[in-house]
Amino acid sequence: MNHVRTVIAAIIIISAITAGSVAIGAAQEGAPGPPANFYGEAVDDDGTLAPNGTTLVAVVDGTVSGEITVDEAGEYGGDDAFDEKLSLDSAAGDEVSFHVANASGPAALESPVDLESGTHEQSLTFPSGAFEDGDDSDSGSGSDPGSGPGSDPGDEPEPEPTEYTLELLAEQTVNHAHACTHGDYDDRTSLDAGDEPDETVVSDDHVIWAVTYEGSEGYVTFDTTAHQYDGPFVFYMADGSVDPVDATVTDSGSVDECDTLEEYIEVETPDDGTIDLELTGGDRESSPDLGAPGVGGGDDTDGPEANISVDPANPVIGETVTLNASNSSAPDSEIVAYEWSVGDKNVSGEHANITFDDPGEKTVELTVETDDDETGTTNETITVLDDDAAFFEVTSLEAPSNASPGDSLAVTATIENSGTEHGTATITYEFDGTVVEERSVDLKPDSETTLEFDAVAPDANGDYTHHVGTPNESAIVTTTVLAEPDTDEHHDDDDGQPESNESQDDRETDSSHDTESDDSESLPVSGFGSVAALAAIFGVLLVVRRD
Known part of the structure; x- marks a missing residue:
């Protein structure tokens, strides 16, 4: 009788332990993932x-x-x-x-x-329009917002969004190549425009602002008093129009050297040193794609678009200049004629060569004509230099191609005066779109100098640009910043052996393995499994039988 009681007690104890282990395992299976x-x-x-x-x-x-x-x-x-x-x-x-x-x-x-x-x-x-009236799903037929086709053609059109964004870049000179470097490589800096002048004031040049405003227009005031340069200042733009409120525009035109900038204006600095700018026509779904001024007469967005490329951008007297219209386009037809007008000179063709006999600003005008007799016109202003003038080139620019976060970056630039006249120029060094330093160089004809600049690699991985510019041209190189990857084993440089934290890594790896294992390698739980329980019961019965 005592033997039977012993067996029953053993079975009850083992069953309780087994049930506890199953309950704990089930609870752990329901735990949330990372x-x-x-x-x-x-x-x-x-x-x-x-x-x-x-x-x-x-x-x-x-x-x-x-x-x-x-x-x-x-x-x-x-x-x-x-x-x-x-x-x-x-x-x-x-x-x-x-x-x-x-x-x-x-x-x-x-x-x-x-x-x-x-x-x-x-x-x-x-989908297009997903952000328009996204909270008004209860109106109309009750269809989900952004459901696309399915609305009645007779429905009233949805109101246009009231928030607009355009891009704005301030520079001290008209230099499309330099400005396009910013346009192609720089991150955009967010800026909220004011409802009237003087509410939003900036003074930084060489920075592309992504300016946002609500309503029909916004305002940004550019403070020139923060600069030693008195002006005029140049404002490049994209996805909208920028016009001074009171100041005088001395030059304007399209930018064809890149797709990231579209137009520019040169503005004379007012006596108080501040230029109030009015922003209109920002980027939105319903707004037209602004192109070069005068394209297609300005009244037919589907007409041909004339596009000018000039090489070199700043020629000297007597130098052959290549005019290129190959980037012109006609969405619904074919361009059959290209007509160029430069002062009193007229040439034809998709590509044309021309020379200039005197220095100064020259306006190059291009008119394209399609097979259905539509035309588009644009113009570009270039500066012809005197062959006796100083001309500053960046003949060499060197910087580390790869670096780790926090590394010191040594940048070396060689500047040469390839002109025939002694001159002075301001050299600008920018790192990742931010002006780091400006230096003045004074060079005789056919002489050069080497400038050294310093920067520090940022903490974030990525490609970062070094830009060195002169009044005549610029150069750019890129440094790739990449942090050292973490590894499971960290080796000591002296003996090549794993460091003391290897055992900790191993423990973490084992723990991770336990967590992700399948049913054959279940999560560790208190108590013991069903096989062990059956073995214990068998052992008790065997002892009883022997007794």
């Missing part, structure tokens, strides 16, 4: 930036699992460790989709993407 974090660009298919305040949600299996609000137009979250990100549980499912406002809102064209733990840069492109 977070999945997303950040990046947010635009619609027409290039419209997601406005400030737009809510983006992460949807897994039809359920919103995370959301974020756009704080800076066109971007959600940030790459810095402390920046907010769109976060959700990586164990919520296999794939995640991104929507505007809610789970039924417009979905990003990239959706769905794999749902994996870690931090991911994910650009999101939503």
Whole structure:
């Protein structure tokens, strides 16, 4: 009888232990996974930036699992460790989709993407118009916002967005090649325009501003008193128009050397040293694509577009100048004639050569004609230099091609006066679009000097530009900054052996392996498994039998 009681007690104890282990294992299987974090660009298919305040949600299996609000137009979250990100549980499912406002809102064209733990840069492109009236889903027929076709043709048109953005760059001279370097390589700096002059004041040149304003116009005041240079100042623009409120425009034209800038104006500095600028026609879905002034007579956006390229941009007297119209276009027809007018000279052809007999500013005008008799005209102003003038070239520019964050970057530039006259020029060094230093050089004809500049590699990985410019030309090189990758084993430089933290890495690796193992290697739990329990029961019975 005692033997039977012993067996029953053993079975009860072992069953309790086994049940406890199963319960703990089940609880651990339900634990959430590590977070999945997303950040990046947010635009619609027409290039419209997601406005400030737009809510983006992460949807897994039809359920919103995370959301974020756009704080800076066109971007959600940030790459810095402390920046907010769109976060959700990586164990919520296999794939995640991104929507505007809610789970039924417009979905990003990239959706769905794999749902994996870690931090991911994910650009999101939503259907055209996804950010327009995104919260008015209860109106009309009740269809989801951004549902595209399906609205009645007789419906009233949706109101145009009231927020506009254009790009603005201030320079001291008309130098399209230099300005295009900024346009092609520099990050844009966000700036909110004022509702009237003097509300928003800036003084930095060599900076491309992404200026945002609401309503029909905005205002930015440029303060020239922060510069030793008295003017005039040059303002390059894209995606809109910039005009001085009171100051006088001394020169204007199109920029054909790059696609990132479109027009420029040269403005005389007023007596008080401030230039009030009015901004209109910013970039928006309904706005026309602004091109060179005078294209197609300015009244037919589908007409031919004339485009001028001049090489060299600043020729000297007697030097052959090549005029190139190959970038001209006609969306709905074919260009059949190219006519050039330079002063009293007229030449024809897609490419043409010309020389100048005297120095000064020259206006080059190009008219293109299509096979359906439509025309488009544009012009470009170039400066012809006296063959006796000083001409400063950047004949060499050297900088490290690769670096780690925090490294000192030594930059060496060679400047040569290839002209035939003694002259002085200001040399500007910019790193990643920011002016670091300006130096004055004084050179005799056919002489050169070497300048050295210093910069520090930023903490963030990426390509960073070094730009050295003279009044006549400029040069650019790139340094790639890349942090040393982390490895599982850190070796000591002296003996080649792993450092003392190797054992800690091993423990972390083992722990990670345990967490991700399959059913055959279950998570560690207290107690023991079912096989051990059965073995214990068998052992008790064997003892009883022997007794």
